[in-house]
Amino acid sequence: MLNIRAGFSKFRLNFKHGMQYSSSNTSTNYPDLMLQPKFSNAEKEKILSILNGSNSDQLMCFNIAQNKIRNLENYKKRKGPFKSLDELLDVDGLSVKTLEKLCKQIITDTAVQNGKSVNNDNKKIKQLFVPQLPSSVIDTLGSSVGIHLAPMGVSWAKIINPTNELESWGYQDYGNLPKKLCPVDTFKLAMSVLSQIPCGDVYVFEGANGMGLQGQKQPATVATYTLHLELSSMLLALINTSRGHNKGYQDDLTKYDTLSNCVYFLRPKLPARLFKTLVGNECVSNTTTVLHLLGDPSSNSFTLPCTPIIVKQKLKNDYLSQSSAHKELLGQSLILSVAFTDLCIKRNPASLKAVIPGKR
Numbered sequence: 302m303l304n305i306r307a308g309f310s311k312f313r314l315n316f317k318h319g320m321q322y323s324s325s326n327t328s329t330n331y332p333d334l335m336l337q338p339k340f341s342n343a344e345k346e347k348i349l350s351i352l353n354g355s356n357s358d359q360l361m362c363f364n365i366a367q368n369k370i371r372n373l374e375n376y377k378k379r380k381g382p383f384k385s386l387d388e389l390l391d392v393d394g395l396s397v398k399t400l401e402k403l404c405k406q407i408i409t410d411t412a413v414q415n416g417k418s419v420n421n422d423n424k425k426i427k428q429l430f431v432p433q434l435p436s437s438v439i440d441t442l443g444s445s446v447g448i449h450l451a452p453m454g455v456s457w458a459k460i461i462n463p464t465n466e467l468e469s470w471g472y473q474d475y476g477n478l479p480k481k482l483c484p485v486d487t488f489k490l491a492m493s494v495l496s497q498i499p500c501g502d503v504y505v506f507e508g509a510n511g512m513g514l515q516g517q518k519q520p521a522t523v524a525t526y527t528l529h530l531e532l533s534s535m536l537l538a539l540i541n542t543s544r545g546h547n548k549g550y551q552d553d554l555t556k557y558d559t560l561s562n563c564v565y566f567l568r569p570k571l572p573a574r575l576f577k578t579l580v581g582n583e584c585v586s587n588t589t590t591v592l593h594l595l596g597d598p599s600s601n602s603f604t605l606p607c608t609p610i611i612v613k614q615k616l617k618n619d620y621l622s623q624s625s626a627h628k629e630l631l632g633q634s635l636i637l638s639v640a641f642t643d644l645c646i647k648r649n650p651a652s653l654k655a656v657i658p659g660k661r
Contacts, residue, residue, distance in 0.1 A: 340404065343440055345386055346463040348407050350647065352389075353382040354465070354608035359651035363406045369394050429644055429656070430567050431508075438503065442646055444468070446501040447638030450532055452525045453626060456634035459499045460642055466611040469499040470620070472630050482528065491535035495543065502548065504540050505641045506533055508566045537564045565641070572633075572640040574656050575606060587632035588625075594635065595620065606655040607643045 340348070352360075352373065360370045369392075376392045383389060389400055446459045446469075456472035473494055479486070498504070509529055540546045541562055549561025573579035576590045593605055595617050603609050620631055643652040 340386070340408070343463075344408050347647065348386060348404050349383055350463055350465070350608060351407050351649065353377070355649075355651060356603060358604075359606070359649075362650040362654060363403060365399065365403050369399060428568070429571060430505075430565050430641070432562065432565065434503075434565060434645060439646055442502050444501040444503075445638060445641055445646070446499055446504045447634045447641060448498065448504055448506050448536065449630070449633040449637050450506070450529050451630055451633060454630055455494050455532075456630045457498050458631075458634040458638040459501050460610065460638045462642065462646060464611060465608050465642070467613070467616060467635070470616050470631060470635065471497060472627060472634070473497060474627075481524075484531070487528065487531045488535060491532055491539055494532075494536065495539045495546070498540075498546070500546050502563065504546070504564045505637060506536075506564065506566050507572065507637055508569045509533070540564055565645075567637065567641055567644075571644070571656060572636040575640050575644070575652060576636050577655075578636075586629060587636055588628055591620070591628070591632040591635055594639065606649075606651040607639050608647060608649055610639060 357370050357374050360373065361367070372393045372395065377383070380388075380391075386400075386404070389395060390397070442462050444459055444461050446457055449456045452475070454472050454474040454476075457469070458467060459469040460466065461468050475490075478490070482490070509526070541560065541564060542550065544550050547561060547563045549563065570579055570582075570584065573584045573587075576587065578585050578587050578590060590605065593603070594607075594610055595612050596603065620628060623631065640652070643649040644656065
């Protein structure tokens with residue numbers, strides 16, 4: 302433990318080269334006192350993203366004293382978001398030892414419950430989506446596109462990583478479709494949707510729920526369910542075999558066992574569970590949640606269990622100009638994309654706590 306007392310004006314932590322002593326009276330370096338926690342650029346971005354995007358309640362997930370959390374929040378209010386890890390040492394009461402401990406917790410996704418430190422169960426995290434997401438994809442992910450299929454249409458939302466900026470947001474209405482579609486009609490619809498979906502590193506759908514006995518007795522429900530399955534299957538194949546959409550596309554499609562997959566499925570209703578828009582087994586309006594997401598990301602009133610997103614004013618205006626039904630459709634793709642980013646990529650402790658049993 303370093304004893305920092307009178308005669309030492311300040312210690313500065315350099316996360317690339319270690320810790321260097323500096324004083325107003327001398328410029329001597331003390332290599333014996335150097336700490337060298339090595340953080341990659343991705344780890345630094347993750348630490349800053351969590352600290353800047355979490356409120357005081359969310360930071361309580363980590364094993365750090367409440368007064369230090371208050372000091373972190375007060376500093377952000379005065380100075381704005383942290384721009385570097387070194388800047389964290391300007392926070393009152395945040396020592397080198399405390400900072401190193403906090404950063405390691407964020408990197409390893411270690412949260413606390415009832416005063417007891419626990420490590421996130423990787424098995425439970427993997428159960429949130431299928432197929433398994435390779436670590437190489439997580440480490441290099443630049444963008445993800447959430448695609449939501451609904452009875453009235455398809456919507457999509459593309460989020461850039463790690464800035465968490467909403468870059469593209471749109472939908473296609475089913476209004477002009479005939480009541481009964483033959484396979485060729487469904488294929489044409491899938492091709493039309495594919496031409497509008499923005500290119501990203503991965504594409505995320507929400508898994509389909511089973512119909513249940515009641516649904517099987519209703520022809521309209523059966524038709525919608527069948528269209529959902531057919532369209533999602535076609536989009537899965539088309540996206541993976543599209544040179545423009547799948548960056549790992551290979552020309553030799555006969556080697557199906559080596560084809561690169563870029564499509565993933567979140568568990569059914571997982572976004573609704575995360576944002577508490579699920580009442581019983583029914584999803585309720587997401588408008589209030591979406592308006593909260595579209596608000597000022599630096600506002601202290603942000604209370605959602607996710608990292609704030611950056612949204613251009615044009616996209617906000619486009620959303621606000623839509624009908625209520627189309628707002629719901631757009632909102633579904635947005636909360637899907639945000640849920641995937643925070644749960645599967647950032648592994649935000651606040652988000653995981655909201656959806657994984659035993660972490661409440």
